Amino acid sequence: MCLSRTELNQLPKIELHCHLDGSISMATIRVLAEKARISIPESDEALRFKITAPESAESLLDYLAPFDFVLPMLQTQEALELAAYDLIAQAKADHVRYIEVRFAPTLHTAGGLSLEQVVVAVTKGLAKGEADFAVKSNALLCGMRHESVDTIMKVVDLFSKGELTHVAGFDLAGGEADGYVSDFASILEMVKERGIPLTLHAGECGCAQNVMDAIELGATRIGHGVAIKDMPDKWAELIDKKITLEMAPTSNIQTKAIDKAENYPFKTLFDAGVRVTINTDNRTVSDTTLTDEYVKLADWFGFDEAVFRQVARYAFEASFMSPQQRADLADEFML
Ligand SMILES: O=c1[nH]cnc2c1ncn2[C@@H]1O[C@H](CO)[C@@H](O)[C@H]1O
Ligand SMILES: [Zn+2]
Structure with a gap:
């Protein structure tokens, strides 16, 4: 029997892949714009047009365009804290119990903040969110793939600052070129050496x-990873190494990672035993919620509750939770 939207909404969830700057609610964008004295469209319809992925997006780069609109509003500690808190409120509405919130600290220094101040502000907002909404979280720090190795190394160095808390992992984001990983080999070696x-x-x-x-x-998780559908001979290696794919159905269609729902490889990979998880990527830019993503997959593939519980278990196992967070949530996800 098909699960209703309400039933899907109420399932306990873990979200591993959600960008802070792509997930600020429209109401909070209005508050942030006012604080930053940035004029934005008055009508919700016109504002939505600015902050969501263009319908005509033909590539990942087109999809990333709306970030340029919101980033100027995220240049103070107050704004970053509010944005992080707002995201936890949204996660609560999806019955998310634990979320990893990612952002690129270098994109928030235009107003004079240090990289450290950026991270402190975000994690403060996450902590307030946890206190008010009982949603646990950690931050993931992104380097941007268009940045120099030296710049990204400064982000990696943040992990060695003892006073930062709830900073759980590292990622590289932005436009994706074929063969990009080797360009960042020196960074990734450092990440491995430091156990990040x-x-x-x-x-x-x-x-x-x-x-x-x-x-x-060294990646144990892959953001999206959709293209691996074209290399079935590699799936056994993914399964063997317990690699987890952080998939995001709406985003993956918008970026043209996949051409249409029928070709979305989520079920094929799941049935083959590959560890797939469900994520929003960007709640606002993709105009979605985690519940929407669950509903989409239930519609496309007819998944029952057991599938969603297994997928949440994969997310729990692959998460970068602290031992305390893991102990607190184990009963809910490792049934
Ligand atoms: O799906 C994605 N693929 C690659 N990069 C992304 C995606 N979504 C967002 N960002 C990029 O990550 C930065 C930090 O959060 C965002 O500013 C955006 O440029
Ligand atoms: Zn992403």
Whole structure:
């Protein structure tokens, strides 16, 4: 029997892949714009047009365009804290019990903040969100793939600052070129040497080899990884190494990682035993919620509750939770 939207909404969830700057609610964008004295459209319809992925998006780069609109509003500690808190409120509405919130600290320094101040502000908002909504979280720090190795290394160095808390892992985001992983080998070696948990965006632009390169250089999780559908001979390796794919159905269609729902490889990969998980990627840019993503997959593939519970178990196992967070949530996810 098909699960209703309400039943899907109420399932306890874990979200591993959600960008802070792509997931700020329209109401909070209005507050942030006012604080930053940035004029934005008055009508919700016109504002939505600015902050969501263009319907005509033909690529990941088109999809990323709306971030330029919101980033100028995220340049103070107050704004970052509010944005993080707002995201936890949204996660609560999806019955998310634990979420990893990612962002690129370098994109928030235009107003004079240091990289450390950026991270402190976000994690403060996450902590307030946990206190008010009982949703646990950690931050993931992204380097941007258009940045220099030196710049990204400064982000990696943040993990060595003892005073930062709830900073759980590293990622590389932004436009994806074929063969990009090796360009960042020196960074990824440092990440490995320091024992920093690693997830990498890969396989969003048709480049399946990027997924294998990311695994080779230490990623235990892959952001999206959709292109691995084209390399079935590699699935056994993914299963063997317990690699987890952070998939995001709406985003994957918008970025043209996949052409249409019928070709979405989620069920094929799940049935083959590959660890797939469900994520929003960007709640606002993709105009979605985690419940929407569950509903979409239930519609497309007729998944029952057991599938969703298994997928949440994969997310629990692959998460970069602290031992305390893991102990607190184990009963809910490791049934
Ligand atoms: O799906 C994606 N693929 C690659 N990069 C992305 C995606 N979504 C967002 N970002 C990029 O990550 C930055 C930090 O959060 C965002 O500013 C955006 O440029
Ligand atoms: Zn992403």
